[in-house]
Amino acid sequence: MASDNNNKRPHDLLSELLEEELEAVNKLIHERMTSEYAPRIPEIASHLINAGGKKLRPLLTLASAKMCGYGGQHHIHLAAIVEFIHTATLLHDDVVDESEKRRGRPSANLLWDNKSSVLVGDYLFSRSFQLMVETGSLQVLNILANASATIAEGEVLQLTVSRDISTNEEIYLKVIRGKTAALFSAATQVGAVISEADAKITNALYNYGDALGIAFQIVDDLLDVEGDSKLIGKNNGDDFRERKLTLPFIKAISSCDANEREFWKRTIEKGEQTSEDFNRALELMNKYGAIKKTRSIALKWGKIAKESLEAVPDNSIKLILINLADYVVDRVK
Amino acid sequence: MASDNNNKRPHDLLSELLEEELEAVNKLIHERMTSEYAPRIPEIASHLINAGGKKLRPLLTLASAKMCGYGGQHHIHLAAIVEFIHTATLLHDDVVDESEKRRGRPSANLLWDNKSSVLVGDYLFSRSFQLMVETGSLQVLNILANASATIAEGEVLQLTVSRDISTNEEIYLKVIRGKTAALFSAATQVGAVISEADAKITNALYNYGDALGIAFQIVDDLLDVEGDSKLIGKNNGDDFRERKLTLPFIKAISSCDANEREFWKRTIEKGEQTSEDFNRALELMNKYGAIKKTRSIALKWGKIAKESLEAVPDNSIKLILINLADYVVDRVK
Numbered sequence: 001m002a003s004d005n006n007n008k009r010p011h012d013l014l015s016e017l018l019e020e021e022l023e024a025v026n027k028l029i030h031e032r033m034t035s036e037y038a039p040r041i042p043e044i045a046s047h048l049i050n051a052g053g054k055k056l057r058p059l060l061t062l063a064s065a066k067m068c069g070y071g072g073q074h075h076i077h078l079a080a081i082v083e084f085i086h087t088a089t090l091l092h093d094d095v096v097d098e099s100e101k102r103r104g105r106p107s108a109n110l111l112w113d114n115k116s117s118v119l120v121g122d123y124l125f126s127r128s129f130q131l132m133v134e135t136g137s138l139q140v141l142n143i144l145a146n147a148s149a150t151i152a153e154g155e156v157l158q159l160t161v162s163r164d165i166s167t168n169e170e171i172y173l174k175v176i177r178g179k180t181a182a183l184f185s186a187a188t189q190v191g192a193v194i195s196e197a198d199a200k201i202t203n204a205l206y207n208y209g210d211a212l213g214i215a216f217q218i219v220d221d222l223l224d225v226e227g228d229s230k231l232i233g234k235n236n237g238d239d240f241r242e243r244k245l246t247l248p249f250i251k252a253i254s255s256c257d258a259n260e261r262e263f264w265k266r267t268i269e270k271g272e273q274t275s276e277d278f279n280r281a282l283e284l285m286n287k288y289g290a291i292k293k294t295r296s297i298a299l300k301w302g303k304i305a306k307e308s309l310e311a312v313p314d315n316s317i318k319l320i321l322i323n324l325a326d327y328v329v330d331r332v333k
Numbered sequence: 334m335a336s337d338n339n340n341k342r343p344h345d346l347l348s349e350l351l352e353e354e355l356e357a358v359n360k361l362i363h364e365r366m367t368s369e370y371a372p373r374i375p376e377i378a379s380h381l382i383n384a385g386g387k388k389l390r391p392l393l394t395l396a397s398a399k400m401c402g403y404g405g406q407h408h409i410h411l412a413a414i415v416e417f418i419h420t421a422t423l424l425h426d427d428v429v430d431e432s433e434k435r436r437g438r439p440s441a442n443l444l445w446d447n448k449s450s451v452l453v454g455d456y457l458f459s460r461s462f463q464l465m466v467e468t469g470s471l472q473v474l475n476i477l478a479n480a481s482a483t484i485a486e487g488e489v490l491q492l493t494v495s496r497d498i499s500t501n502e503e504i505y506l507k508v509i510r511g512k513t514a515a516l517f518s519a520a521t522q523v524g525a526v527i528s529e530a531d532a533k534i535t536n537a538l539y540n541y542g543d544a545l546g547i548a549f550q551i552v553d554d555l556l557d558v559e560g561d562s563k564l565i566g567k568n569n570g571d572d573f574r575e576r577k578l579t580l581p582f583i584k585a586i587s588s589c590d591a592n593e594r595e596f597w598k599r600t601i602e603k604g605e606q607t608s609e610d611f612n613r614a615l616e617l618m619n620k621y622g623a624i625k626k627t628r629s630i631a632l633k634w635g636k637i638a639k640e641s642l643e644a645v646p647d648n649s650i651k652l653i654l655i656n657l658a659d660y661v662v663d664r665v666k
Contacts, residue, residue, distance in 0.1 A: 095447070114428070119485060119488045126482035126484070132474075146463065155455070
């Protein structure tokens with residue numbers, strides 16, 4: 001049994017351990033994404049929600065509440081809220097990025113249209129907001145309102161600094177804290193808050209979510225550069241084509257010579273790209289060890305995530321969360 | 334003074350009477366639309382907010398709170414919230430409608446891009462959400478969460494029924510209750526709720542906002558058909574070109590003969606339009622009295638708005654709100 005568990009991915013172990021709760025979350029999600037008048041809403045929402053995402057964020061909320069000994073029913077609400085917010089941002093992201101693939105399937109903006117993606121995203125966000133009110137906790141509402149603002153701000157920041165090759169690591173960190181880590185940290189934090197855990201535990205879980213989210217996004221950005229497009233469920237090199245400066249690019253650009261700088265100016269700033277340019281970009285990254293450097297920063301954040309949990313008493317879920325931090329960064333080892 | 338006041342538009346009278354509060358609202362709006370990291374946010378938001386909208390919705394909230402004798406400070410928050418939600422929906426609407434003009438100026442999606450409009454809309458919505466939490470009232474949060482969901486649902490419904498010439502008046506009413514009346518009624522209702530007014534008054538103000546919003550949108554749709562493009566601050570005939578079936582169209586289509594039905598099928602369902610077609614549409618509307626019928630429905634809703642206020646004790650603000658209902662429908666007399 002132990003050796004069997006060792007072969008399982010940590011989020012699959014979490015799904016098993018929290019099977020009953022996760023089922024209740026799925027039921028609530030399906031109940032709340034219906035619309036009496038506008039059937040396109042559940043059509044689009046379920047296209048995404050049923051597409052087999054790992055449900056990592058709701059699992060984090062459920063895990064956090066379980067670790068803190070929560071005995072009520074609102075953790076189900078919180079997990080559904082987190083998934084709704086995540087789905088809403090995916091819908092809007094795909095419009096912004098003009099993506100054609102999401103989770104290995106054609107994106108909603110491609111199957112329906114941008115309009116539907118914008119409005120259904122708004123609807124899911126409003127639905128999440130109604131669920132928050134049902135928890136009756138102003139503290140929970142406060143955390144999620146702040147997380148929502150941080151997410152939107154991170155997305156706008158990403159838009160304004162894209163195509164600007166002077167973007168540095170500090171700005172990149174602000175962007176990914178907004179677009180990814182803010183929801184991870186809110187997910188773990190609200191699980192503790194609803195359980196009335198003490199500040200030490202609540203902060204530890206917040207910090208875990210924050211660091212895990214940062215590690216997760218850095219790895220995602222690395223996979224976009226060097227991953228297998230079949231495994232990652234989207235096209236490889238998308239960020240380069242969208243002229244989005246992720247950490248491997250920032251690392252390569254910060255070391256480049258004048259001649260190479262012209263390459264980055266042409267491809268990223270001016271957007272004049274040929275089919276050969278992505279390979280040239282990869283070469284430059286490898287030349288300056290940009291991929292290796294990015295990987296070691298991801299590892300650092302994975303380590304911070306694990307260390308954050310030192311404040312939390314040992315238990316089986318904590319162990320899985322530690323393994324999850326390793327798993328997230330191992331994807332690029 | 335009295336005759337001077339008679340010449341003033343009711344919302345200008347409200348602005349004067351509530352000048353101090355409105356100034357506090359504007360100050361709060363400007364404070365909260367800033368972003369430390371993403372200067373594009375206040376840039377876009379102020380493009381819209383400074384474009385001289387009438388601030389009708391925040392005025393309704395302030396008026397409602399004043400009528401109910403509110404003595405606290407949260408009416409300022411509520412008015413700013415309502416304006417933020419309104420601005421966020423305008424930004425998303427312009428993306429959905431591919432509009433080129435808003436309030437007589439180029440729309441944000443044209444000046445910047447669709448991406449920015451989507452994300453800045455999300456940011457403003459999140460900001461409004463933070464302000465709601467600050468009021469500390471779960472009842473207020475509940476009303477605004479429900480209004481947000483109704484707005485988004487109405488917008489999606491509008492999208493799914495557009496281009497469908499079988500759309501009837503009932504569906505149209507659902508659409509405009511969502512896209513317009515839901516925020517009007519929430520605006521008046523929260524002013525009463527924050528004042529802890531009794532249920533009779535709260536319901537009366539809710540009903541006033543609902544009916545005023547419906548009248549307002551019907552008139553807006555009429556103006557799109559027969560208004561002066563300079564006065565309405567956008568292009569005339571937009572709804573026809575966007576194949577959006579508003580009440581004058583629904584009225585004309587419901588009376589048309591088989592031959593005319595082919596015209597509507599071609600122009601609205603198939604979207605095959607020539608530059609002459611809008612005039613032909615106007616002719617058909619006039620032939621069946623569609624504009625006159627629509628106008629009388631707007632008048633009916635204006636009357637319902639006024640009658641709703643019968644439950645509210647007489648005072649100077651109530652009088653202005655009654656005049657406002659007349660003014661809104663008088664725009665198409």
